[in-house]
Amino acid sequence: MINETLDEIRKKALEAIGQASDPDRLNDIRVSVLGKKGELTGILKSMKDVAPEDRPRIGQLVNDTRAEIEKVLDEQKQKFEAAILDAKLKSEAIDVTLPSKPLPVGHKHPNTIALEEVERIFIGMGYEVVGGPEIERDYYNFKALNIPDDHPARDEQDTFYISGQFLLRTQTSSAQVHEMEKGKLPIKMISPGRVFRADEVDATHSPSFHQVEGLVIDENITFADLKGTLAEFSKKLFGELTETKFRPHHFPFTEPSAEMDVSCFKCGGKGCRFCKGSGWIEILGCGMVHPNVLRMSGIDSKKYKGFAFGVGLERIALLKYEIDDMRLLYENDIRFLEQF
Template sequence: MEETLRNLLEEAKKELSSAENLKTLEEIRVKYLGKKGELTKILRGMGNLSPEERPIIGKISNDVREEIEKDLTQKREEVLRQEKEKKIKSEYIDITLPGKVHEIGHKHPMTKVLDEIKDIFLGLGFSIAEGPEIELDYYNFEALNTPPDHPARDLQDTFYITKNILLRTQTSPVQVRTMEKSKPPIKVISPGRVYRSDEIDATHSPVFNQIEGLAVDEGITMGDLKGVLNLFAKRLFGSDTKTKFRPHYFPFTEPSAEMDVSCFACGGKGCRVCGYSGWIEILGSGMVHPNVLRMSGIDPEKYSGFAFGMGLDRITMLKYGIDDLRLLYENDLRFIKQF
């Protein structure tokens, strides 16, 4: 039995010397020192020894156990040290190498133009109002002087959810809701997404963005409207920009007008951008119709107001010379990085 124990120790030492990881070490420990290990199997035969041999074999078995445990501890420390060194080498960073350049995000051109427009009107004392994109027919049409049988409804192809619920075709409902909740003086702009049943092409999309404005107070005139929009155009397109107003029709304003700006590409001389006319139409405007004020709970005999609306997509295309609306929605970084 003594020789068996010596052989067991040699075998354990041999296996420990070739162990390369903690998993193998644990397997060796269980194999030789576990409850069902080789050393335990040998010790079970001590009952067959004489009383004189038992103390001798007991001492040898304890020495073998201690020797194996000692070697296990040393080998475990060695393996841990090697794994640590290996990890350090794999995670080594050469601080003399140039650093990695992280790509910085870029604002979308429409976001840049929207921020610029907001800054202009906030500087003029306007505030920003928002409203639901899923709207009631009343706020989208009727409260804006467009009853169910009004021919102007034919000018807008609308996405109806039910008979009385739709995707808003303009941000004008926000103006009505603001007038219902607030008393004059009122000065707000309402940017947001709107929806119309259009085929998407270079100049049309079923989803686009508008910015509309409203001012209501005592004594507001068409001259105030022209002054505000003239200043807006100069701030957005440059101080040399000229404006002109052409009579138009909108059911919710009277009188109504479309506003043109002198072509910023050619300075009004005529070019491909402006269709060789020297002017570019950018928005619709007018004095708020008395019926709209009345339906919103505002006395048209005491108060007057002006309103205007523009397409953010179109303004962005004009400002940056973009000739295809679809480029604004494709999220191609090669395009966006140009701005």
């Protein structure tokens, strides 16, 4: 008799759940069947009429029925919730191809980007990065670099003069001398900075531009070390496949001196318009520090040797980022800067 009633309740409940169309209805069913005044609770209440020996069995039966109904109710509820969430998400779909809200971040100047790349490479090799004055004494810009008065190199670099012994430095090489004069050895440094030459502004010239000077002084430094260091630098700056070529050249403050070409990073050395068909691009000047320069800065030129190099920052920026006109670097048009 109770069996049948339970069965009836179960059937009715499951049918109602199956027909329920929203979570509210499910809740109604839960209350009417499982609630305090619900049908199943009513059965439990009438257990006192059941024979004591039957009670455990009937109790078990009621609980089973309750568990089954609860399970189906929960399942159904989850289905509804999933459907609701689904609908909500569907309604919230957006057009991801609409424009972004850009973060108003500024842009570094290409000179700075190039400089930071150069700095990173040399810092990784243990170099210090130091500065030096832009308004310089003749001694540091020329004399201490083995360029005495009347040396033709003074004419080659059209110098801006101030007054007395002061001029605008024509090369960051002057920073070498300041570093050597500190008297701390060994030296491993690069010195970036602004230099000045009396050139009219055009696509490839500017009266003020930037160089990075490098100087290493220690015992047993060789020309082979210079080659190795700059070959490593070139690979890091222009790519692992970059090759280097050293050609004899002349600078008053180094001997032997060289100019370094790198294999064209556009065509890989096959020759293209970028490298004017030669496959090589001239990058920097370098050499072994002239003993006169060491001596003038109070360094024992018998014991210590060194190498130095100087690279034009704008030259690297123009080449690396394929900028075709140097004037762009000083106009500061935001449409130019934003590309870096």
